[in-house]
Amino acid sequence: MKKITGGVTAPKGFTAAGIHCGIRNNQTKKDLALLYSEVPCNAAAVYTQNKVYGAPITVTKANIADGMAQAMICNSGNANTCNADGVEKAEMMCEMTAKALGISPKDIIVASTGVIGMTLNIEPIASGIPKLAPILSKEGHADAVEAIMTTDTKPKEEAYEIEIGGKTVSIGAMAKGSGMIHPNMATMLGFLTTDCAITTPMLQKALKLAVDDTFNMVSVDGDTSTNDMVSIMANGLAENPVIDSEGADFDAFLLVVKEICTSMAKKIAGDGEGATKLVECSVHHAPDTKLAKAISKSIITSSLTKAAMFGADANWGRILCAIGYTEGDFAVDTISVTISSPKGEILVCEKGAGVPFDEDKAKEILLQEEIHIDVDMQQGDGEATAWGCDLTYDYVKINGDYRT
Structure with missing residues (x-):
């Protein structure tokens, strides 16, 4: 190719x-x-x-x-x-x-x-x-x-x-x-x-x-x-x-x-309206592909997660929250979350709980134009990737008067 x-x-x-x-x-x-x-x-x-x-x-x-x-x-x-x-x-x-x-x-x-x-x-x-x-x-x-x-x-x-x-x-x-x-x-x-x-x-x-x-x-x-x-x-x-x-x-x-x-x-x-960052979320080892897709979509659709990406805030709790309200049968105590970009990667959650991490390093990672969220569920062979963007002030400006 x-x-x-x-x-x-x-x-x-x-x-x-x-x-x-x-x-x-x-x-x-x-x-x-x-x-x-x-x-x-x-x-x-x-x-x-x-x-x-x-x-x-x-x-x-x-x-x-x-x-x-x-x-x-x-x-x-x-x-x-x-x-x-x-x-x-x-x-x-x-x-x-x-x-x-x-x-x-x-x-x-x-x-x-x-x-x-x-x-x-x-x-x-x-x-x-x-x-x-x-x-x-x-x-x-x-x-x-x-x-x-x-x-x-x-x-x-x-x-x-x-x-x-x-x-x-x-x-x-x-x-x-x-x-x-x-x-x-x-x-x-x-x-x-x-x-x-x-x-x-x-x-x-x-x-x-x-x-x-x-x-x-x-x-x-x-x-x-x-x-x-x-x-x-x-x-x-x-x-x-x-x-x-x-x-x-x-x-x-x-x-x-x-x-x-x-x-x-x-x-x-x-190129989402008002976006400053591409956010890619990959889910690994989910119980099945259908659930992996649902969870990855849930994360990149979460307004709170998207806002955190805009603010370069490694608020991993919002990611876990988006996983948690996804429909399906799965455990949360095996889930790990890593965020990465061209500036490196950092583990922010392991076995469903927070781990100590360098906030300054996390911010440096999240200030880049392309961010990757990696979720390892350790519960099966399901894999999926979804794409979204950050939620910015400009999104509201663009859509507040889109018609007029």
């Missing part, structure tokens, strides 16, 4: 573009992105579990029910959620995109992100889509990433290549997410592309397995979004033997998908 450049346009046959069309008042921010494959793709997706979900999800589910797609259109600045005419507007976006590209409107993934409950003005999109199609290019991935961002402060994209069946297969991705991020797929928008030849059922299987261990292990603020999904399109242009069942080729493909989703998940967590 090799890391490469190019994001979603790294795989053969994919081009992208992004522009400011006028959904956002700020003309310096791009707000409309287009992703296109020169040939039809097998497609798969996973969606938010929030019972209130955006119209684009309804339309995308219907469009890729046949397992096929060829393009993706996404706007930022308006979520097109809780609107009486939302589905109509999402379908119009597909029709306009199809006309510009000369493909079927049923072969389009549509997505929106931004403010909930505001009517989507279709006019800027109607004027923007015809401008997007002519500028699609292999270099357009950076503009597309920028166009899907909302409160994100950093673009999030990645690409890898791997040899499968004697052929070089590439996988690219772009994502957005900074607030309203909480486990229970989906928690943000993620778009993956690949030139791998793989059937739709195996593509869906790989995506689900990857998402369960990556995007579903991220939390910024405990709020599961209404609009979010992760989709993947595979156009087969790498010409590898078609992956139609589990085996060595599927395992190799899944390895790269997991790697790229892990990278995206960490970037989202580290």
Whole structure:
């Protein structure tokens, strides 16, 4: 597996573009992105579990029910959620995109992100889509990433290549997410592309397995979004033997998908609204994997733990508290907790109780931009890692007037 450049346009046959069309008042921010494959793709997706979900999800589910797609259109600045005419507007976006590209409107993934409950003005999109199609290019991935961002402060994209069946297969991705991020797929928008030849059922299987261990292990603020999904399109242009069942080729493909989703998940967590630190929590030797996942999520979601990370306070009692209110059957008197960063590591809890440690050393460790919390339960073989961020004053500032 090799890391490469190019994001979603790294795989053969994919081009992208992004522009400011006028959904956002700020003309310096791009707000409309287009992703296109020169040939039809097998497609798969996973969606938010929030019972209130955006119209684009309804339309995308219907469009890729046949397992096929060829393009993706996404706007930022308006979520097109809780609107009486939302589905109509999402379908119009597909029709306009199809006309510009000369493909079927049923072969389009549509997505929106931004403010909930505001009517989507279709006019800027109607004027923007015809401008997007002519500028699609292999270099357009950076503009597309920028166009899907909302409160994100950093673009999030990645690409890898791997040899499968004697052929070089590439996988690219772009994502957005900074607030309203909480486990229970989906928690943000993620778009993956690949030139791998793989059937739709195996593509869906790989995506689900990857998402369960990556995007579903991220939390910024405990709020599961209404609009979010992760989709993947595979156009087969790498010409590898078609992956139609589990085996060595599927395992190799899944390895790269997991790697790229892990990278995206960490970037989202580290770019949480107002965040100054990425917080990674690994749970080892839990009674089972399900409990390990629940405990790691509980810790990185704890507002008190997140606030302590912001203040560089090694208040390990908050970590034990978050473990303790996690549902499940486990003991607490075998649990050890270690915190670490590039500045070193320090044991703060052993066998469920505090141990003497150097507070100054702990503070030095916690002042870094990436913090790791390691929990050893010594009760089984369950392992899991979750990603979150600190809770800062700026989170409240950003969300206090997000709509106005």
